[in-house]
Structure formats: C-alpha cells, structure tokens
Amino acid sequence: MAAPLPLPALHATHAGIWIADAAGEVREATRGEAIARAAETPHIILNAPLVGQRLGYAELSGLDLLELFAFAHPARFAVPTPAGLSRAAGLEPPGGEAQAAAVLQAIAAKLLDGLRDPDWPEREGAWTVNSSLHRLGWAWAPLVASRVERPERGERILFSRLPQWEETGDQPPPLATSVDPDDAEAKLAKLTGKGAEPREGQKAMAAAAAPVFAPRRSRDGPNMLLAEAGTGIGKTLAYLAPASIWAERSGGTVWVSTFTKALQRQLDSEGPRLFADAGERAKRMVIRKGRENYLCLLNLEDALQGGFAGRAAVLAQLVGRWAAYSKDGDMVGGDLPGWLPSLFRRAGSTALTDRRGECVYGGCPHYRRCFIERSERAGREADLVIANHALVMINAARSRETAPQQIVFDEGHHLFDAADSIFAIALSGQEAIELRRWIVGPEGRSRGRRRGLSARLMDVASYDGEGGAALEQAIEAARALPSDGWLARIAEDAPFGPVEALLAEVRGTVYARAKAQDAGYGLETELAAPDGALVDRAAAALEALEALHKPLSVLSRRLEAVLEDAPDWLDSQARARVEGAINGLKWRRETLSAWAAVLARIGGPADSDFVDWLAVERVDGREYDIAINRRWLDPTRPLAETVLKPAQGVVVTSATLRGGDGWDTADQRTGAAHLDCGVGHFEAESPFDYGVCSEVLIVTDIKQGDLAALAGGYARLIEAAEGGTLGLFTAIARLKAVHARIADRLARGGLPLLAQHVDPIDPGTLVDIFRDDPHASLLGTDALRDGVDVPGESLRLVVMERVPWPRPTVLHAARRMAGGGSAYDDRVVRARLAQAFGRLIRRQGDRGVFVILSAAMPSRLLRAFPPGVRVSRVPLDEAIERVRERLGADRIGGTLLSQRRSEAVTNPD
Ligand code: SF4
Numbered sequence: 059m060a061a062p063l064p065l066p067a068l069h070a071t072h073a074g075i076w077i078a079d080a081a082g083e084v085r086e087a088t089r090g091e092a093i094a095r096a097a098e099t100p101h102i103i104l105n106a107p108l109v110g111q112r113l114g115y116a117e118l119s120g121l122d123l124l125e126l127f128a129f130a131h132p133a134r135f136a137v138p139t140p141a142g143l144s145r146a147a148g149l150e151p152p153g154g155e156a157q158a159a160a161v162l163q164a165i166a167a168k169l170l171d172g173l174r175d176p177d178w179p180e181r182e183g184a185w186t187v188n189s190s191l192h193r194l195g196w197a198w199a200p201l202v203a204s205r206v207e208r209p210e211r212g213e214r215i216l217f218s219r220l221p222q223w224e225e226t227g228d229q230p231p232p233l234a235t236s237v238d239p240d241d242a243e244a245k246l247a248k249l250t251g252k253g254a255e256p257r258e259g260q261k262a263m264a265a266a267a268a269p270v271f272a273p274r275r276s277r278d279g280p281n282m283l284l285a286e287a288g289t290g291i292g293k294t295l296a297y298l299a300p301a302s303i304w305a306e307r308s309g310g311t312v313w314v315s316t317f318t319k320a321l322q323r324q325l326d327s328e329g330p331r332l333f334a335d336a337g338e339r340a341k342r343m344v345i346r347k348g349r350e351n352y353l354c355l356l357n358l359e360d361a362l363q364g365g366f367a368g369r370a371a372v373l374a375q376l377v378g379r380w381a382a383y384s385k386d387g388d389m390v391g392g393d394l395p396g397w398l399p400s401l402f403r404r405a406g407s408t409a410l411t412d413r414r415g416e417c418v419y420g421g422c423p424h425y426r427r428c429f430i431e432r433s434e435r436a437g438r439e440a441d442l443v444i445a446n447h448a449l450v451m452i453n454a455a456r457s458r459e460t461a462p463q464q465i466v467f468d469e470g471h472h473l474f475d476a477a478d479s480i481f482a483i484a485l486s487g488q489e490a491i492e493l494r495r496w497i498v499g500p501e502g503r504s505r506g507r508r509r510g511l512s513a514r515l516m517d518v519a520s521y522d523g524e525g526g527a528a529l530e531q532a533i534e535a536a537r538a539l540p541s542d543g544w545l546a547r548i549a550e551d552a553p554f555g556p557v558e559a560l561l562a563e564v565r566g567t568v569y570a571r572a573k574a575q576d577a578g579y580g581l582e583t584e585l586a587a588p589d590g591a592l593v594d595r596a597a598a599a600l601e602a603l604e605a606l607h608k609p610l611s612v613l614s615r616r617l618e619a620v621l622e623d624a625p626d627w628l629d630s631q632a633r634a635r636v637e638g639a640i641n642g643l644k645w646r647r648e649t650l651s652a653w654a655a656v657l658a659r660i661g662g663p664a665d666s667d668f669v670d671w672l673a674v675e676r677v678d679g680r681e682y683d684i685a686i687n688r689r690w691l692d693p694t695r696p697l698a699e700t701v702l703k704p705a706q707g708v709v710v711t712s713a714t715l716r717g718g719d720g721w722d723t724a725d726q727r728t729g730a731a732h733l734d735c736g737v738g739h740f741e742a743e744s745p746f747d748y749g750v751c752s753e754v755l756i757v758t759d760i761k762q763g764d765l766a767a768l769a770g771g772y773a774r775l776i777e778a779a780e781g782g783t784l785g786l787f788t789a790i791a792r793l794k795a796v797h798a799r800i801a802d803r804l805a806r807g808g809l810p811l812l813a814q815h816v817d818p819i820d821p822g823t824l825v826d827i828f829r830d831d832p833h834a835s836l837l838g839t840d841a842l843r844d845g846v847d848v849p850g851e852s853l854r855l856v857v858m859e860r861v862p863w864p865r866p867t868v869l870h871a872a873r874r875m876a877g878g879g880s881a882y883d884d885r886v887v888r889a890r891l892a893q894a895f896g897r898l899i900r901r902q903g904d905r906g907v908f909v910i911l912s913a914a915m916p917s918r919l920l921r922a923f924p925p926g927v928r929v930s931r932v933p934l935d936e937a938i939e940r941v942r943e944r945l946g947a948d949r950i951g952g953t954l955l956s957q958r959r960s961e962a963v964t965n966p967d
Contacts, residue, residue, distance in 0.1 A: 063167045063201075065121065067102035068092060069140065069159040070112040072805030077101070078159035086156075089113055096120060100197055102162045105138055107403060107818040121197045123165055124401055125376065129187070129202065130169050131180055132380040133393040137830040138823060140165075147172075154808075173205040180383055181206075186213045187379050190362075194371050216382050217355060220427040223435050225630075232310025232463065236272035237300045239265035246299040249331045250292075259742030263287055263296035263711075266740040270707040271304035271312075271464065279698075279735030280705040284470070284724050286715040288744025288924070289896055293711055294328055297466050298442070302332055304464065305342075305441035313443045313462040315450045317472035319391040319822065320847035325444045325468075332442070344440040346433055348449050351390040353381055354412040355424035361410060373402040377410060387429025396823040403818070414492055415642055418514055420634030447476035454701040455480070456645050463706045467728075470710035471717065471889060472844070474727045477693040485653040486675075486685030487540050487548075487561050493646060494539035497532055497606075501541065511613075515639055517627060518620055525616030531609035538602040545681060560599040560657075561684045563592045568674045568684075579677070584868050585660065585670040585686065593661035600657040607650045614643045656688050667691055671868040689869055691876055694729035702729050713744070713896055717889030718922040746899055749926035752906050754895070755940060758913040759933045765792070768859060769799035771911050771934050772837075775857055776800075778941040779907075781809045781833035782854040786840055786894060788862055790815050793837050796859075804835070814838035828852060843893055849900035854945050856898050857909045861919070862890040884919060891922035907941050 067078040075092045078084045087095070093115045095101065100120045103109050110118030124138055127146065136143055140158040141151035147168045152161040172178055185206050192199035242264040250260075263285055270281045287293035301312040316322050326345060333339035358381065361374035376398065377389075384393050389411055399407035412430065419425060437443045447467065454461040467473055495501075499510020512519065512529055519526035538555045547553055553562040567588070572581040588596075617640050621633065628636070659665055668688050675683040690696060702708055716724045721739050725731040760767045776783045787793040797813040804811045812824050812834060819827075821838070825846055828836040832851045836842075840862050846853070864870045864886050874882045898906035908923075913931070920929050932940070 067159045067162040070109045072801045073155050076159040084159050102166050126198050128376050133383040138397045222426045223432040232308035234273045235307040237268045237303045239268040242268040242300040249295050260292040260296045264299045267297050268300040271300050276735035279733035281707040283709050283738040285711040285740040287742050289713045290745045291742050312464040314466045317469040342441040344436045346437045346445045350413045352429045353387045356422050357410050396820045419638035420631030451480040466709045470712040477697040481696045483652045483688040484685045486683050488683045490539045494536050497536040528609040528612035535606035556598040556602045560595040563595045564672045565684050568672050580675050582673040596657045596660040603654050669869050669872040698729035698732035714892040748924040754908045754929040755937045756915045756931045757911045757934050757937050760911050769796045773800040776835050778938045779855040779945045783835035784856045785837040786858045810834045812836045854906045860912045888922035
C-alpha cells in the first residue's frame with residue numbers, strides 16, 4: 059500500500075466532520091474549525107461542492123480526489139464516495155465515517171503512485187494536459203508534475219489521436235424476409251444458454267413477436283404487437299431473438315428504443331450473448347443518442363484555446379483527457395462520470411455539446427473524427443441500434459436520416475409522455491433568442507465560435523446572387539426576434555421589437571389571471587378570451603415571423619439548386635455543410651410555421667386538437683422564460699402519423715403497458731388506436747410470487763399537511779428497514795423539508811440519506827451511490843422512480859408520501875375533460891403506482907415493502923398492484939413493525955448483504 063500523503067484531509071457528512079492531519083491522525087472537528095483550516099491550507103476532500111454544502115461554506119476548494127481520479131483514469135467508472143473510490147483504487151473501503159478522512163489520504167497516495175507505474179494505461183496525453191492544468195492553477199498539478207515524466211517525444215494532440223470514421227455508401231433497403239416463431243424460440247434458447255431455467259412466458263413472447271418481423275401486411279400501418287410482459291419474464295431477450303434473426307437475414311437495422319439510460323445500459327450488457335466477439339459486437343450493436351448528448355470537438359477546441367476561463371477551463375482540460383479514452387464521446391450517461399460536471403457547478407459542460415444545432419458539418423476541421431458523425435454512421439450499418447424514444451421520434455419527424463423501419467419500443471408505457479414533449483410547441487423568449495442567434499450569429503460582446511448563417515454560407519452567398527440576397531433578408535428579419543437582455547427589458551416594460559412586445563403582454567396576462575400556485579415556481583393560464591392588446595401584439599409578431607419565414611424558404615431552395623449545380627468548389631465537405639444547412643433550415647422553418655399557427659389562432663376559434671396556454675417560468679421566484687405553449691390534446695396522433703404508420707414492424711412492450719386497465723388504455727397510450735391495420739396483443743404474467751415477496755401498507759394516522767409527522771414517519775420507516783429506502787415525493791418543497799428534518803438523525807445512526815434537489819449531485823450518480831450502499835436511502839420526486847433500477851438488497855422499501863395525483867395544470871384539465879374526468883385521473887395514478895411498485899421486485903429473491911403515507915388512498919386504485927399482493931391499512935406503529943419483521947427476517951445471518959451489492963445486475967425484466 060502507498061504511504062499516506064503528508065497532506066491533511068477533510069471529511070464531512072450529515073453525521074459529523076473529521077480532519078486527518080498530515081501525519082494521518084484523525085479527530086472530529088467543529089464546522090467553524092473545519093472552515094478555518096480548509097481556508098488556510100488546501101485539504102484533500104472528496105466532492106468539494108458536497109462537502110462545502112455540509113459545512114455551509116459554498117466557496118470550499120481544495121484537493122478534490124474526484125478531479126484527480128478523473129485525470130488519472132478518465133472514462134473509468136467509480137462511485138464518488140470514500141468506499142466507492144477506495145474500491146476503484148484497489149483499497150479496502152473505510153470501516154466507518156470516522157476512518158474516511160484517513161482513507162482519503164490513502165486513496166490520494168495510491169492514485170498519485172499509480173502515475174509512476176510504467177503500465178499506467180492512460181499515460182498518453184497526461185503530461186501535456188497537466189502542463190495546461192498547471193497554468194490554470196489546478197491544485198493537483200504540482201503533485202502530478204513531480205510524478206509524470208515528460209515524454210521523450212511530444213505527445214500527439216487529442217484531435218489527431220481520435221480515430222476517423224470511414225464514409226460508406228447508402229445502405230440498400232432490407233430484403234423482404236420473415237421470422238418463423240420456431241426460429242425465434244430456437245434463437246432464444248441459444249441466447250439464454252444451456253442449462254438456463256426455461257421461462258415459458260419468455261418463449262411465448264419471442265414467438266408472438268416473430269410475425270412483426272415480416273413484410274408489411276397492411277397498407278395502412280405496420281405489423282404491430284403490444285406486449286405486456288410482467289417483471290421477470292426476460293422480455294429483452296424475447297424480442298432480441300426475432301429482431302436479431304431479421305437483421306441478419308434482411309441486412310436491415312432494428313431500432314430498440316428505451317426511455318431510461320438504465321435500460322440502455324442493460325441492453326448494452328446483453329451484447330455479448332448476441333455477438334461474442336467484441337470487434338463484431340461494436341459494429342453490429344450500436345448505442346445512439348440525441349446530438350446534444352455528445353461532445354462537440356469544435357466546441358472543445360474553442361474551450362481549450364481560451365474560450366473558457368477559470369474553473370470551466372479546468373473542466374475542459376479534464377473533458378479533453380476523457381475524450382481521448384471515451385468509448386463514444388457521450389457526455390450524458392456514457393462513460394464521462396456523471397459527477398464530473400457537477401464538481402464544476404456545471405460551468406461550461408453543456409457548452410461543450412452541440413445543443414443548439416450549430417454544427418458546421420463538413421466545414422468543421424474535426425468532422426472526420428466527430429463523435430456524433432461517427433455514431434450516426436455506425437448506426438447505419440448496425441444490426442441493432444439501441445436508442446431512446448426521443449431520438450426515434452425526432453429521426454422520424456425531422457431528420458436527415460432515414461426513419462427507422464423496424465422498431466421495438468421497450469418501456470412503452472412512456473411513449474405518450476415522450477411524444478408529448480417531442481411534438482410540443484413553445485414560442486418562448488429562450489427559443490426565439492436561440493433562433494435569432496442561429497441566423498444572425500454572435501452579437502455584442504459574446505465570445506466563442508458561434509457563427510451565424512452568413513459565416514457558414516459565405517461561399518454559397520457569393521456564388522448564388524439570389525441565395526445571397528435571401529440570406530441578407532433573413533438576417534435583417536431575424537433582428538425582430540428577442541435579443542440579449544430581453545427579460546430585463548420586459549420587466550421594465552420596455553420591450554424591443556414585436557416578439558418581445560408580445561411576450562411582455564403574455565407576462566402581463568399571466569400575472570393578472572394565474573391563480574397563486576406553488577410560491578416561486580411557474581405560473582400559467584389558459585389561452586382563452588385574450589384581450590385586445592394581446593390579439594394586436596400577436597398579429598404584429600405573426601407578421602414578423604412570416605417576414606422571416608419567406609427568405610428562409612428562398613434560401614433553402616437556392617441551396618438545393620447549388621447542390622444540383624454541383625460547382626467545382628463544392629467538394630464533399632462543402633456538400634456536407636450545405637446539406638447540414640438545408641436540414642437546419644427545414645427544422646427552423648417548421649418551427650416558425652408552428653409558432654405562426656399558434657399566433658394565428660389568438661383571438662379566433664380554438665382548435666380542438668390542441669391545448670394552448672400562457673406561462674411564466676420561474677425557479678425560486680426568479681423568472682427565466684415567458685412562453686405561449688401548445689401541446690397536442692392526444693400526442694399519440696402525431697406519433698402514429700410520423701413514426702408508426704411509415705414503419706414496417708413495431709413491438710411496444712413494458713411490464714405495465716396497461717397500467718392496471720384493459721387493452722383499450724394501452725392502445726390509446728401507444729398510438730395503436732390511430733391505426734387501421736389491426737394490432738396484436740400479448741401478455742405474460744410475472745413469475746414472481748408477489749404475495750410472498752412483497753406487501754403494500756397504507757398508513758392511516760399521518761395527517762395531510764403535518765410535516766413533522768411526515769418526516770417522523772419517514773425517519774422511523776428508514777430506521778426499521780436499516781436503509782435501502784426509496785422515498786418518493788410529489789412536491790420538491792416537502793422533499794426538502796423532510797430531508798432537512800431527518801438527514802442528521804439518520805446519518806448519526808449509520809444510515810446516509812441522499813436527496814435529489816438537495817445534494818449537488820446529478821440523479822444518475824445519486825442512484826449509483828444508493829445502489830452501492832445497502833444502508834443508504836434516497837429521496838426524490840415522483841419522476842425519479844423511472845431511472846431507479848436497483849435489483850437486490852439496496853432497494854427493499856419504497857415510501858410514497860401521497861397518492862400521486864396529477865398536478866392541476868391547464869394541460870391536465872383539458873386532457874381530464876377529454877378523457878372521462880376522474881376516470882382519467884385514476885388511470886394516471888394507477889400507472890404511476892404500478893411503476894413505483896415495479897421498482898421493488900426486480901429479480902428472483904428480491905423482497906420488499908411498499909408504503910403510502912396517506913390514508914386518502916381510494917380502494918379503486920389498488921388494482922394497480924400485481925395480483926396476490928396483500929394490501930393493509932395500518933397505523934404507523936404497525937407499519938414499522940411489519941417493515942422490521944419482513945425486511946429483518948429476510949436478512950442472512952442478521953447482516954446486510956453488502957457482499958451482494960457488487961453482483962452483476964442481472965436481467966430484471
Ligand atoms: S462536426 Fe459538428 S458536432 Fe462534430 S465536432 Fe464538428 S462542429 Fe462539432
């Protein structure tokens with residue numbers, strides 16, 4: 059083991075504060091003392107923002123071990139806790155909080171020693187990056203410099219080390235072929251392997267899905283199957299079996315679409331069963347995400363060359379180091395540690411992706427090494443593309459790519475919500491200013507590489523006079539859109555231009571009409587009976603939008619003509635750039651048309667297909683956007699038109715597709731109800747005996763609104779289960795209040811409490827920490843439940859504070875009215891309960907209790923839970939006793955199964 063570093067270390071949690079001096083002696087410290095010492099001498103710490111929050115000293119800085127780990131082992135996974143980092147460094151985890159400070163010193167020593175190891179796999183580039191970090195004042199840089207030798211020859215810069223993708227021709231269309239159910243079953247047997255327990259439901263599902271992978275049988279829509287497969291069926295392999303046969307025989311691609319990153323990771327882990335050879339696997343099974351997830355090398359170059367300053371520049375260097383070792387350049391949920399951007403308070407990380415569609419394609423010097431372009435090309439040739447619902451829908455609706463033909467939507471119960479946000483329209487200040495910047499380019503003192511259309515299309519403009527004139531007109535017309543400082547001008551009642559004037563009127567209407575809702579958060583009101591001023595301003599804004607739309611249309615046509623002319627200067631890179639601009643223009647023109655449609659209806663009759671409303675977006679009382687919003691009353695209509703109808707075959711599956719209702723509900727929520735082609739239905743019940751392994755308790759004696767009682771209930775339940783609890787809330791304010799009351803008490807008892815919206819850690823990392831420590835518990839809002847896939851001991855108790863009724867928004871009111879009033883609400887709640895309960899039992903052997911801390915739970919909603927589960931209404935004391943008995947009795951030898959936590963996550967579906 060490496061000798062500890064002669065540097066002090068500081069460890070602070072809700073349980074206390076400890077300092078290890080330079081000689082490794084550990085003692086408890088007060089908050090004031092810890093702050094004074096840390097301000098005086100840099101200490102080794104783990105996660106400075108988190109420790110700073112615990113100390114109430116946000117400016118805390120020091121030698122952050124996570125930054126050192128990101129430097130030494132970029133693209134390597136580690137749970138960002140003393141125990142997690144110890145394991146990642148090959149050390150014994152600390153036996154308790156008090157020993158953690160000394161362990162931090164040992165981890166630092168081990169990581170620094172590793173830099174001297176001749177076999178250190180991530181050596182290349184380290185010396186150069188550390189030299190840059192030294193200049194930026196990175197605290198670890200001098201310690202690293204004394205251990206990393208200057209290479210004899212200069213190191214290759216990052217951009218030349220990344221592999222180039224190869225251009226491929228267009229793929230031929232897939233051959234017409236079918237998959238026989240017997241073949242699908244045989245393939246499934248091969249995938250599950252010899253000796254695997256036969257799972258009848260899984261076999262039946264593979265056979266039922268096979269006919270989807272065949273030439274289309276109807277002119278009106280795809281071959282389509284809705285399959286509800288209870289948890290434990292093994293549905294992933296059930297659909298991968300026929301899908302992989304079809305891809306192999308037809309030469310086509312099957313898109314497997316998920317909603318959560320957890321399922322994407324799980325699908326990725328099934329890869330070796332399908333393609334044993336790693337090289338073949340990398341080619342035939344590809345993960346794809348939206349562009350905004352990937353590192354843009356041009357943005358990174360800009361950041362490294364002075365575009366970023368201070369801490370953001372340090373982050374850029376660490377991201378640059380990661381990029382050289384990353385599997386695919388995915389910054390969100392890929393191999394960039396989720397905790398890294400939050401160490402820098404998210405400074406700059408989003409500016410490193412291509413969030414605003416500014417890509418210059420062939421005009422970019424890194425085009426041939428671009429992660430996004432590489433992933434797009436890899437997807438074209440793959441058998442299986444693992445993507446998400448949003449990307450599949452965007453590709454079908456507005457992509458340069460061919461729309462997916464064979465699609466499996468797993469987590470299909472989320473299709474409605476995914477379609478709802480993808481097909482949403484928002485004419486907001488933020489959206490409008492983005493459009494202006496995309497066309498006009500940087501204005502005023504803004505820095506960076508962001509370039510407007512004229513800089514990107516300079517060569518086209520000088521070649522084609524008509525195109526050049528249209529470009530100039532578009533730039534002039536775009537100046538009618540909001541610009542920097544628009545919110546302040548509106549607040550001062552001094553808007554500039556017709557769109558800012560409209561938004562000012564929207565804001566006035568919202569404040570006049572909106573009911574007082576959650577203090578400090580968003581305000582909204584229906585777009586009905588607008589007054590004269592709003593109608594007039596909408597008309598003026600509409601005129602401005604049309605004046606912009608026209609030259610953009612002309613420009614698109616001229617660019618297409620240039621492509622056809624194919625002048626000498628139009629090499630393949632220029633062609634890619636012009637194609638990129640055409641695609642970008644198409645998308646922007648569609649946005650303008652959608653905005654115009656919303657404005658044209660203000661003051662006229664309502665369109666019954668849509669729900670329109672006005673909103674002022676706020677966080678903690680601070681306004682950040684003003685919008686006119688439009689949603690489809692039924693977003694599965696555009697889903698059916700743009701995604702389902704053009705496809706050849708579609709499987710939609712989930713453990714809770716019907717959400718405790720009939721197939722009618724599933725048809726409506728997935729878009730199947732809008733198809734005239736006939737849709738198949740399949741169901742297989744979960745093999746788990748829920749009556750034995752789980753129960754539901756409804757606590758009857760916690761009064762609604764009694765925060766002290768609610769917090770006390772949470773604390774006692776978590777204590778009874780000895781952690782392993784997921785607490786779900788319907789309001790952030792109550793989550794924060796409960797956390798503030800119980801976190802210290804629990805931590806002192808050895809039960810760490812993590813919380814979304816409180817801890818400065820991203821949700822994915824919170825779940826990683828929760829999964830890693832069976833004594834930890836996690837509080838989150840209702841939305842967190844979908845990302846939590848924690849089989850085994852780490853999740854044994856789910857506690858919901860209330861019945862998860864939908865929030866009373868304008869959109870909800872409209873859908874409720876159209877969907878049968880309270881019956882609609884019941885369906886929503888049942889689906890949420892089924893989903894939340896589904897977190898508990900993920901694999902054979904799991905045990906769990908589901909508690910609702912609200913007596914106001916109508917019995918009609920209880921069919922959300924699987925058949926056989928016992929539901930009891932009990933006072934809190936009895937609930938605690940039941941939790942203790944059930945979860946206590948299930949422990950092996952009375953100890954938690956911490957050794958189990960490192961077990962591979964097995965297929966839970
Ligand atoms: S091609 Fe586009 S996304 Fe890729 S690095 Fe260049 S500008 Fe960024």
